[in-house]
Every structure is written in structure tokens, then in C-alpha cells.
Amino acid sequence: MTVRTREELPRILKEAFYIARTGRPGPVVVDVPKVIQQALGPDEYPKEVNIRGYKPNESVHMGQIKKAVSMLKKAKRPLFLIGGGVNISGANAEMKELAERTGVPVITTIMGKGAIPTSHELYMGNIGIHGSYAANHAVAECDVLFSIGTRFNDRITGKIEEFAKDAKIIHIDVDAASISKNIVVDIPIVADAKLAIEKLLDEVPKLEIQAWTEQVRGWKKEHPITMENYEGLTPEKIIRYINEHFERPIITTDVGQNQLWATQYIELEGNRQFLTSGGLGTMGYGFPAAIGAKLGNPDTPVIAISGDGGMQMNIQELATAVTLELPLILVVLNNGYLGNVRQWQELFYGKRYSSTCLRYRRSCERRCQDSREACPPYTPDFVKLAESYDAYGIRISKPEELKEAFDYALSHKNAPTIIECLIEPEANVFPMVPTGNTLGDMILG
């Protein structure tokens, strides 16, 4: 909204915060022209908001809840698909209760990760193009897909005609426009996730579906996600180190392979420990998000996991973090490439690397396809870069150095530390469902 007169400024600000925090929350742009910024006026801030075109849904249609429960009761192979809506509405405890009460296995989108603890015996992993074998196969095989707070975007559906094609689909979402947009659903329920789950808890029984749950759990056990076939310092080892040595840290990620690995390996317990840009996928998100997280949670360790590409997209924020004396741990997974694009170029474009190698020079041989010893040095030097901002930096290349690096970072109480991790340049994120394939049709790596 553009503020056009000084008189409407308080009302517009009040409305902006109201819209940003209710319904499906999200940013609101308020454009305050310079003349309004300088104009004098009263500081009265309205107490009430009444926007006639904006009435967020605050109830649940019980008829639809009952229909959903009755469909769930008849299911032989039910599955919960949980999106970011559950985390946003803070329904984590209720969701865990719902899963335990019914015994239905749970899979999540990457925005939904952490909806129930990742260590929970009913949690089967992420769905989607880099989701787990168990989660993707469970969607293909389930007969009732009970989805809450997800948009069914193309990262999770794979070939849309084949998505959950044997299943009846129930969909709870606070945004009516997200329902039956990409996937036509059988039972739509427009409601806040927390409210709807609370109502469900009054109605659901324990389901007799042990065989199915065991089957999904079996897939999870037989096909775990791992980078064991790569040697040395792998993202898996770095993230597992964080899992083992930090109690409930806040993790932010950038966008790209660093994010995908983080969503695969991070363990989460409780709401809002994991901040990642899943919708628009904006590179450069991770580091500024960590600054915000630390300002809001000064006593919680905050770790940003970035790639060497994304880290440089908002590198100027190092000055902000230094100014604000924030002890952030900035883990940079440096493979010398814009890795996710490079992975696509490798797998789907005959390894014709274009504008993804960050060691490239104009004088390089054309169509070079390897990273070799003879390649020009990588830029920037992240350790020197950190030091130039009066922050700290350390570079590691072996798993044994993880402890030293994290201890070094933790020893700084009022400045950020970059831990630059030199990882295998051409490591890929697997498993992967190539675009247009059905979810079950995965490259396992």
C-alpha cells in the first residue's frame, strides 16, 4: 500500500501488521513517500482493525472435519503430508498428538520439516524431488493422503497426473486459493492448521494399520539418505556434527545444494528451528535470516548453512553482523560451483557446465568440464574476507577438523565466524526425481 496522506499513516501501518500476521502470514509492502516521512501528525495508533476486504478464516467447518475423519477411518494405507502451514500456525504439539493418536505415518515438505520431531518413529522423511525413498513411495502407495498446510508445488508432486493417483486426498489450508489449485482434492477444509488439528483430535480413533506403517518404516530403513559414497568432509558429516553437538539450535539455509542437504540431514525437535526459503527459493536468504533469528533469540545458537555462491549474494551483511556484535556461525559449503545448477547441467545437459564454475577465468580452455589441480585459484578467500570485516574465519577440509572449527566459532561471543568447508566439488544431491518423472521414479545416486 502506498501512504498518500499523513492522516492515513497510522491506520495503514496497523493494517499492514494485521495482514502480515494473520491468515496465511507473509510480508506486506508499505510505501511511505518522503513527504509523508517528513510530515508531522498525531501519533495515535488505532486499536482496532477493520478491513472490509480482508477477513481471515477463524473457524473450521465441522461437517468437513467429520467427512475427513470418516474417510480416514476407512483407509488401509493412510498418510499425513505436512507442509509449512503446521509450523507457521505453531501446531507442532497437536500434530505430534494427531500422528500418535491415529498411528498414521507422517511425511513433510521441506517447509513442513520439524512439524513432528524428525526422530519420531512415525516420521518418514521429506517428500519431493530430493525427498526420501520412503516418503515418495508412501505417497505413490497410500490410499488416503491427509495433507495439511501445503501448496502441492511442483517440487513435491513430480508428474502431476501420477501424484498419489490411488489416493483420496484431504486438504486443510488456511488459504482457500491454495486448495485444488495444483491437485484437485476430494475433501477441502479451509482452516488454520492448529484449529483444524485440535478439532480432529476430538474425533480420530487409533487406526489398525500396522502392516502399512511397517512397510513404510521398512522402506525408510532399506533406503536411508546418505553420502557414504563420497569421501572426506561431506555435507552429511558437517550437518550430523551440528545435530550431535548443538541442542536445539536455529538453523538457516541458503538456496541450492546446501539447502537440500540441510533438509535431508538436519534433525529437528519443535517449532521454528529451521528457516529456509522454500517457496521462491531466493539465494542469499540464509545469512540475513540468521541475523534476524539471532536478534530475536539472543541465547540460542544460530547457524547459517550456505553455499559459496549464495553466501556472496548478501555478503555485505557481514558488516551488519559485526556492527550488531552477533556471534553467528556461518557454515559455507564450498564446492567451487553453483552446485545445484551444476548438478542439473551434469545430469540433464551432458555435463556442459555453463556459468557455474566459480574458478573459471576468461582465459580458461572452452568446454572444460573438470575441476583440476591446474585450475585458477578460487575467489574469494572466505577467511580473509571475514577478517576484512573484522569477523573470524577458519577453513577446513577434513571431518576431523570439524570440532576445532566449531569450537573456534563458539569461542567468539560477539562477532560472526565463517567456517569455510571445502567439500567434494562435484558431489550431487541424491536421491533425485528428475523433472516430469513420477515421484517413485528416483535416481538413488
Place this chain on the structure above:
Amino acid sequence: MGMEMKKRYISLYVENRIGVLAKISGLLAGKSYNMDTLTVGETEDPTVSRMTIGLTIDDITFEQVKKQLNRCVVVIKVMDFSEIPIHKKELLFIKVSGCGEKDKAEVFRIAQAFGLEVIDYDKRRVLVQCVKTESANNDMIRLFNQTFPSRIETVRGGSVAIEAISTSEQ
């Protein structure tokens, strides 16, 4: 719900503010929903404008259009005019040029036969006003085009529609 394309009308109550028209048309364009017509004007309440949007669209996409419009903060109310009795009219001007006496007489005859109004003319030109439904106006344009090929100029305003009381044209 089918994928077959149908003509539909939506009536929208929106905030009467700068930028609202751009927002609504931008929303439809951004989602590649093709509007046939859009009219907008202030209502009896000067803080509210009313839009009539005509679309040729399938059921599933139409549901999306309504939901997307509904979630827009500047939209106060969305009314689907597809299934309810309404009145709808469109203003159309047809100007016929290069007329001899015989042509002019023919224009007047057509106007009389179809209930159009001749609102202006001179020696060689006649201006006709049609207030009919969009499809009847299409018929009029076709008729004038056939009768006076390459000699007509038209401008039309897009449909406006309102719920019916005791009779309708739906």
C-alpha cells in the same frame, strides 16, 4: 467440473482507490487468465467501485479466479453471475462513413428494426448507438460489417451487469 470453455461474468466490489484497477487486471494477467471485458465505475457509495468482468473460461480455472480475487485485500466482495438471474448490457457505437442517401436510409431502417438509436449524422456519416447484450452487439457489428464493408468504425464499453429482481435476460 469440466474443461469446456464457457462465457461467465463476475461482479466485484472493490475499494475505490488509486491502483486498484491495475491490481485486479495485473492479478488476472499474471495468472494468464484472459479477460474478455472489464468495466469499472463508482457506486452509490463513493468509497466503493464495482467491476464487471467477462471471461471465457473453464470451470476449474474459473474457481481459481474467484478464489484469487477473494484473497485480494482491496476486493470487498466477489459475486459469481454465471448461475443467477441478471441483467447485463453493453454500450456500442457504430459509425458508418461514405454513405449515399440509400445507405443512410438503410442505416435508419436497421436501427428501427433492431431498436438501435441514431444519435448523430451528417451528409455522409451516421452514428448509431446500441445498448444490448455483448452477444447481440456482436451480431450488430457483423450485420453492419456485411452491409457496409470497410466503412464502419466501432467502439464498445464492455458489459455491465447487475442481479435481476423479477425478470432477467440470462
